[in-house]
Amino acid sequence: MAIRVRGLSHVYRSAGKSVAVLQGLDLDIEPGDYVALSAPSGAGKTTLLSLLGGLEPVRSGSVIVGDVELKGLTGDALAAYRRQTVGFVFQHFGLLGTLSSQENVELACALSRETRTERRSRSQALLDAVGLRERASHKPIELSGGERQRVAIARALANRPRLILADEPTGNLDEDASRRVIELLEEIRTVRHCTLIVVTHNRSLAARAPKNYGLADGILVAR
């Protein structure tokens, strides 16, 4: 998934105040690239991922992902882009506590018009792929942090994304679990030919990515 960003700016407006976060950012990513992004809190990392992933509409500048120009897309069109292209992995897992691992993954499969049987077998295969076949019936509270994140990764893969955006996916994990989560994302990138963008504060994890960027004054800086 090639990504071409030109002059991307983003301003949040709330309670009569405006916060300019991104200020004319440029970025080029080739299909299958693996990019790590590190910057201080508040620099705009989550904002950038939200714009690339269609969680937030692009109002100023140009963002082309594959052959889709995101500028001007809103509502259903943005949702369709997300569904067809993007897998998100967050720091806080975002799993539904009352559902089992398998149900959490199945729910994401449900978004892509499959029969119940197809969903079931695909969610099993996805849990298998992240090494959690034995934990399919466990609820999040019955899983370790690393296992929860692996369920969240299986869920992110449900729509067969070509772009995986991971926002501090190891933020709540110890060193060992963090490494395994990153290794899993790297393996997925290789096997499924995904483009992978990981936000991380962890220097040794960031160093695994061939391309490293920081964010300062609303634009990217090479590291």
Ligand SMILES: Nc1ncnc2c1ncn2[C@@H]1O[C@H](COP(=O)(O)OP(=O)(O)OP(=O)(O)O)[C@@H](O)[C@H]1O
């Ligand atoms: N919905 C919003 N409304 C107003 N301001 C926002 C909103 N979301 C983020 N901001 C502001 O935009 C700036 C960038 O936020 P963002 O979440 O992108 O930072 P970040 O680099 O991901 O930080 P962290 O490392 O703490 O997650 C911050 O100053 C934040 O307060």
Ligand SMILES: [Mg+2]
């Ligand atoms: Mg953030």
